[in-house]
Amino acid sequence: MSDYEVAIIGFGPVGAVAACQLGQAGVRTLVIDSAETIYDKPRAVALDHEIARILQGLGLSDALAVCAEPFTDSIYFGADGRVIKRLTMLAEPHPQSWLPSMVFMQPTLEAAVREHAKTYPSVTIALGETLTGIAQDADQVRLEIENAEGRRVITAAYVIACDGASSTTRKMLGLPLEDLGFDEPWLVVDVLADPQGLAKLPQTSVQYCEPFRPATFVICTGNHRRWEISLRPGEDAREMEKPENVWRLLSRWIAPADATLWRSAAYRFHALVAREWRQGRVFIAGDAAHQQPPFLGQGLCQGLRDVANLSWKLIRCLRGAAGESLLDTYGPERGGHVRKLTGIIKHIGGLIGERDATRARERDDRLIAEAGGTIAAVPRQELMPALDAGFISANAHPARGTLFPQPWINTASGRQRLDDVAGGGMRLVTAPAAAAPGEALRQAMIAIGGSIITFGTASGLVECDGVIRDWMAKHQASYALVRPDNYVFGTASDAQAALALTREAESLLT
Numbered sequence: 001m002s003d004y005e006v007a008i009i010g011f012g013p014v015g016a017v018a019a020c021q022l023g024q025a026g027v028r029t030l031v032i033d034s035a036e037t038i039y040d041k042p043r044a045v046a047l048d049h050e051i052a053r054i055l056q057g058l059g060l061s062d063a064l065a066v067c068a069e070p071f072t073d074s075i076y077f078g079a080d081g082r083v084i085k086r087l088t089m090l091a092e093p094h095p096q097s098w099l100p101s102m103v104f105m106q107p108t109l110e111a112a113v114r115e116h117a118k119t120y121p122s123v124t125i126a127l128g129e130t131l132t133g134i135a136q137d138a139d140q141v142r143l144e145i146e147n148a149e150g151r152r153v154i155t156a157a158y159v160i161a162c163d164g165a166s167s168t169t170r171k172m173l174g175l176p177l178e179d180l181g182f183d184e185p186w187l188v189v190d191v192l193a194d195p196q197g198l199a200k201l202p203q204t205s206v207q208y209c210e211p212f213r214p215a216t217f218v219i220c221t222g223n224h225r226r227w228e229i230s231l232r233p234g235e236d237a238r239e240m241e242k243p244e245n246v247w248r249l250l251s252r253w254i255a256p257a258d259a260t261l262w263r264s265a266a267y268r269f270h271a272l273v274a275r276e277w278r279q280g281r282v283f284i285a286g287d288a289a290h291q292q293p294p295f296l297g298q299g300l301c302q303g304l305r306d307v308a309n310l311s312w313k314l315i316r317c318l319r320g321a322a323g324e325s326l327l328d329t330y331g332p333e334r335g336g337h338v339r340k341l342t343g344i345i346k347h348i349g350g351l352i353g354e355r356d357a358t359r360a361r362e363r364d365d366r367l368i369a370e371a372g373g374t375i376a377a378v379p380r381q382e383l384m385p386a387l388d389a390g391f392i393s394a395n396a397h398p399a400r401g402t403l404f405p406q407p408w409i410n411t412a413s414g415r416q417r418l419d420d421v422a423g424g425g426m427r428l429v430t431a432p433a434a435a436a437p438g439e440a441l442r443q444a445m446i447a448i449g450g451s452i453i454t455f456g457t458a459s460g461l462v463e464c465d466g467v468i469r470d471w472m473a474k475h476q477a478s479y480a481l482v483r484p485d486n487y488v489f490g491t492a493s494d495a496q497a498a499l500a501l502t503r504e505a506e507s508l509l510t
């Protein structure tokens with residue numbers, strides 16, 4: 001028997017959430033990190049409702065609520081200052097019962113997730129420990145780990161490498177990253193603004209799509225404000241990070257008397273994705289598997305989607321509730337999703353980053369003309385792609401592979417979110433007007449280790465805002481089979497079709 005069922009390399013935000021998800025299921029897990037402490041400044045500043053629901057599933061709703069605020073609209077100004085695009089929040093009722101887009105304070109949330117990971121008895125956390133070697137056979141993975149005292153060797157049935165953009169594991173395994181064609185130097189500047197500074201700054205987030213120097217301004221939590229400013233050819237990244245140069249760039253908005261410079265760091269914004277996400281018993285996740293420009297604030301979100309996707313599959317395999325082939329769906333599902341979303345992010349980056357003044361004005365004319373003269377606000381979440389491969393029904397219904405909604409539920413103690421009332425896992429959700437599932441369907445759900453969630457007054461599960469009712473009506477469905485990571489396996493319009501759908505899932509699990 002291996003020392004651990006799963007070893008996680010890297011206790012960054014992605015590794016920490018993976019540790020909690022495995023710990024919640026009682027999986028014997030080791031998580032190591034070279035660093036003793038978390039980085040005390042935020043890199044990610046935005047996350048979305050899908051991630052909030054993942055954190056909620058771990059019991060971290062309150063930890064998120066204390067460090068998150070609504071993401072303001074993003075207004076895109078063109079070469080001559082005209083509004084050319086506007087991204088906004090989805091309207092209420094919010095489909096996941098969480099704010100669709102949030103800004104948050106990464107170190108605060110990361111610290112809370114780490115503390116939470118410590119509460120699981122099956123999770124061992126080893127800080128100041130660095131992976132230096134990896135080898136595997138058909139049964140387990142052998143890891144060489146170094147710490148201040150020396151070197152040790154441990155074994156694990158599976159490994160998740162969440163060791164960041166320069167992943168040692170990925171390099172040791174020789175897993176290549178594919179370049180999706182984006183490579184630009186940008187300067188990221190964080191300030192803590194004083195009241196007079198806040199008054200001078202824009203009251204929404206802004207994309208300055210200006211050919212001389214494209215730039216992004218984000219209203220973060222509290223008095224934290226961020227700029228991402230593109231560097232021009234010939235500008236030296238290290239020089240541009242220096243406070244005198246940063247303040248020169250910020251002088252358009254504020255002066256040193258208005259704010260404290262918290263951090264300035266030059267990055268190359270890349271669009272990279274792993275060709276293979278699995279080698280035998282080792283999986284890569286988070287920045288180790290992909291990197292994308294931060295224009296939609298999705299880098300960390302993508303990493304947390306990775307581990308939400310992988311964790312339930314590993315848990316099932318370890319507990320004998322699925323065959324190894326389920327693990328093969330991880331790479332195609334996440335790789336396809338990351339590629340599609342990175343394409344959208346690159347498109348936005350291309351819009352923002354046009355350096356040719358003539359082409360920038362043509363872009364502005366085109367976008368304004370396409371909008372019929374008035375730029376309508378587009379909800380950010382409408383840009384999110386669906387899963388189109390892997391553990392999903394063969395019936396390509398439009399709802400398949402999308403994120404299933406989570407409504408507010410009326411309960412005796414006030415409104416509560418669906419997952420808090422009904423739980424997660426594999427579940428068949430039946431619409432308020434659907435026929436009650438018969439015995440065959442009940443048995444089929446038991447066979448896949450799932451539950452049935454029945455809406456309606458008879459079951460006592462009544463939603464506040466009609467989110468499920470409207471979703472089912474939109475998709476002409478009465479039943480939805482939902483995966484533990486909240487993605488829709490498939491939908492069915494009647495009980496017979498729901499039975500077939502459940503049996504299809506069973507056949508893919510064995």
Ligand SMILES: Cc1cc2nc3c(=O)[nH]c(=O)nc-3n(C[C@H](O)[C@H](O)[C@H](O)COP(=O)(O)OP(=O)(O)OC[C@H]3O[C@@H](n4cnc5c(N)ncnc54)[C@H](O)[C@@H]3O)c2cc1C
Nearest residue numbers: 010012014034044045046131163164286287297299300301
């Ligand atoms: C400027 C900027 C802005 C961003 N904005 C956003 C945003 O708004 N929204 C968003 O979702 N994302 C954003 N991101 C992306 C986000 O910050 C990253 O995707 C996320 O932090 C990656 O988390 P991770 O856990 O995969 O990797 P990391 O946070 O890099 O963690 C990796 C961990 O692995 C450890 N490690 C490495 N090698 C070893 C080893 N050999 N042995 C043991 N431990 C090891 C490291 O010490 C580290 O703790 C942004 C990124 C940048 C740079």
